[in-house]
Amino acid sequence: MTALDDTVAGTYRLLIIDDEAIVGIRLAHTFTKMGYKVTTHTDPAQALAEVERQPFDVVVTDLKMEGIDGMEILRRVKKINPSTRVIMITGYAGNDTADTAFREGAFDFITKPFSLDEIKNAILRSFAAPAQERGEKK
């Protein structure tokens, strides 16, 4: 699956990474409607290349993916741009990686199944979060 057209103007830039295409399609639909500029990737390697190319305000990433996993995405994104807020998505079974993710600088950790309101709220909170919580302000 290719990246969604990213030439749309908007206040905030969002990157969504999940190897299940539906997550990107679903979230892009919701956040584009809210006026954000949304890019989606199902291939984590391509997504990281995208992060190198342009800054994002928020990255939403699945934790378990083939190749590069969510924790790796988190570390790399934080290294490239510390002010980017990263929201992690994890499977229904859940596990104790939440603590590690928070230590590595994740802004939030959401477990499937989740409602669109939950992720919307997480993203809105991340926009409103104080500068120190989301790293250096751009």
Add this chain to the structure above:
Amino acid sequence: MHPLLLKIARFFGRADHNSGVDPRLILERFRLVLRSNNRAMEIIADLGEKLSGNYIFDSQYIHDNIKDLINTLHDSVEALNNLDARHRELYPVLTRLTEHIHAVMRHKDDRQGPRILPLEEISPLHWGIVGGKNAHLAEIIHHLKLDIPPGFAITTRTYHELIDHNGLRPLVDRYESLWAETDNTDELENLRYRLASALTTTESPPGLMTELEEHLTDLISVTDGPCALAVRSSAPEEDLDFSFAGQFLSRLNVPPEPAAVFAAYRDVAASIFSRRAIDYRRWLFPEDGHMSIGVGCQLMIDSRVSGVAYTTDPGNPGDETMIIVGTWGQGAGIVEGEFPGDTFMLSKDNPPTIDTCQISRKDSALYLADDDGLEERNLTPELRQTPCLNEAQLVELGQRVLQLENYFKRPQDIEWTFDRRGRLFILQSRPLLVPVTRELRRDLAESIKQYEVLVSDLGQVAQQGIGAGPVHVVRQDTDLDDFPDGAILVGRRDSSHFARVMHRAAAIVTEIGTPVSHMATLCREMKVPSLVNVPGILDLVENGRDITVDAEDRRIFRGRVKELMAYQLSTSVNLEVTREFRLLRQLLNSITRLHLVDPLMDQFTPDRCRTYHDLLRYIHESAVMTLVNMGKDERSLLRNNTARHLDLPIPAGILVIDIGGGVAPKTPADRVPFAALTSIPFRAILNGMLYPGIWHRATMPVGFHDLMSSMLSVPTDALEGQYTGHNIAVISHNYVNLCFRFGYHFNIIDARCDERERDNHIYFRFLGGATDLSKRRRRVRLIAEILTAFDFNVRTRGDLVIARAGNMPRSEMERILDILGRLVGFTRQLDVRLDSETAVDYYIEAFLSGNYDVVSS
């Protein structure tokens, strides 16, 4: 014994199993049934809610919850047998249903069910075995009543039998196991080729030809001349965004003989292994090599004109325009893009208006050949330049096209035809992909700001989506009678009664409701955008005025937000492309559908349970009946429990048995004043009975015939003295079982009223009366219509009324029980006055408008 006496005796028959058992114990066991039933319903509701489009979930979630559900159902069956041990037969029922669920989980459910099914008999339970195209046609037949060529579906079970019977299973298994591996392409291609050729020469499984012959005979019997069949693919995935358009083979104009149809069927089935279908599938489902195919066999229409319609212009989804392309004869040439056609653009108004016509030169067209297949014939010079559709046909077709888009809630790609007599048939309707334009996406958030917002961030999403249309306020069931196509239903409370107009509604909004109600389930089935729990919406909208409901962001706008509708049409997300979503939908089709609706009918038996929901319903109903019967056993109750007289300002003569928290502590041992009652549902009923003007004291003029009738009906010895003495209320803090006789009729009200909506039920029974049968029947109609107006599920048989309601918040329960109390008082001796049907209408109207004095005046 007189038949009526028998009926009354049965009505008040003793509950032999629990006779003499402490009502506290019965209630406690009942609570345990409720608890596990509730747990099961919660799991089902939770699973169902995930299909609303508002959630993202994974397969682990499905597996864990299904396991939990199976265990909980076992608990329910166990709990019911503890309450009443006569329900052992439910164990094998549970085993049967659970085996099916396991088959669905293992993706083996497409090997079950009938081999051949007439299109009109296809229900959502069959969606997994008939394929997407057939399923859509069945929906069009059931909900839209449009003309579809008659026919039947050959299911995926037949496909699997074909594979097994011809020894092809090892090849198929190997093929599926290699599917996801990318380094075995040579072996995979080799297998594909072998399967594709082998399938075209397979032998029919035993018994199939006989079944085929029977269905062909039935089909031919509805035609009045020579006929032939169209045999088309209907793969399970064909209802997805990815339409599989043109990927599989079709055989047209096939003679209606078993051998010819089977040969055509084999060719179509083999086409799932065709090179192009496999390439397309690999692109769609790189991980999922499990394949099967359903096939549709329909009568071939001898077409005058045919073509394709797009319900939305993919180039300009915001334009609210549809496109119709047609040509003379059969439409195959248009579909394949081989023949030029006339193109018409119509507005999406109702009725549609023609915006532009582009007429092509049509030199030739396809018609049914004499033997089989189609043949190209040259057209007369006159026909070549003539538009293939006239204005009336375009408007008729345009209206059907609008109906289809409104029903499927997304743009559709429709194949249609007019036969030689000018009758319009829909041949197929599948999703149309409309790409979202860059401008639309960029400007959307900004352009929405110009619209007035009526509601923002209120309510709960029962089904996602966006709908626009005129408001149609529904305050009572009769308001549904004139529900316009494409309107937005705005009501006070969610109700499963809306089902009859749901397929025509653009959206539904209610002031009270829950995303786990029956209505919400139906909305999800029909994909009707729906917001519930939106307080005050009835005051904000006006009948007939347009609004736009955004049941994604929980907003309601005044007017039609065209930008939002265009965005919706072009991006409506089809979650069904994910394997998890399809699995969950398939599971829920086998879990949530309710077939045991009517406890009065003979079909309300364990062996008729087809889903877990049926089983839960049966368990609940059986458990409630055990409670209901508890109150009938008057002598045992009075012998074993302390009964106290209830002091009321009306002569109702009720004895109260408190089994826990129904009466305030320190109440006198012999009498209970009304003020000391702490039973929530009982107080609500009594409040209604005590409502000013309800307890009319006027003596009814009973006629001689009525008097004779009543004397014949209820001789006291026939009932062995039961129910001639006392009216008994068994109560607890949240429960009442009230068995009583006023005048010559018998009532049972069994109600539970708690903080949890799902725990709440009202069971109401009414039988008999002092007057002759016609008057009693009139009173039955009166009671039934009034209860229906208050959303009760009502059944009547002769002079018996049974009504059920439930799943309501406590406040609503109290309101409805109060109404029930008023109704009991109001109708106490009313049958005497019901001389005519007009009188019935008069008293119904009086009751519904709160004009209770008419009885005593």
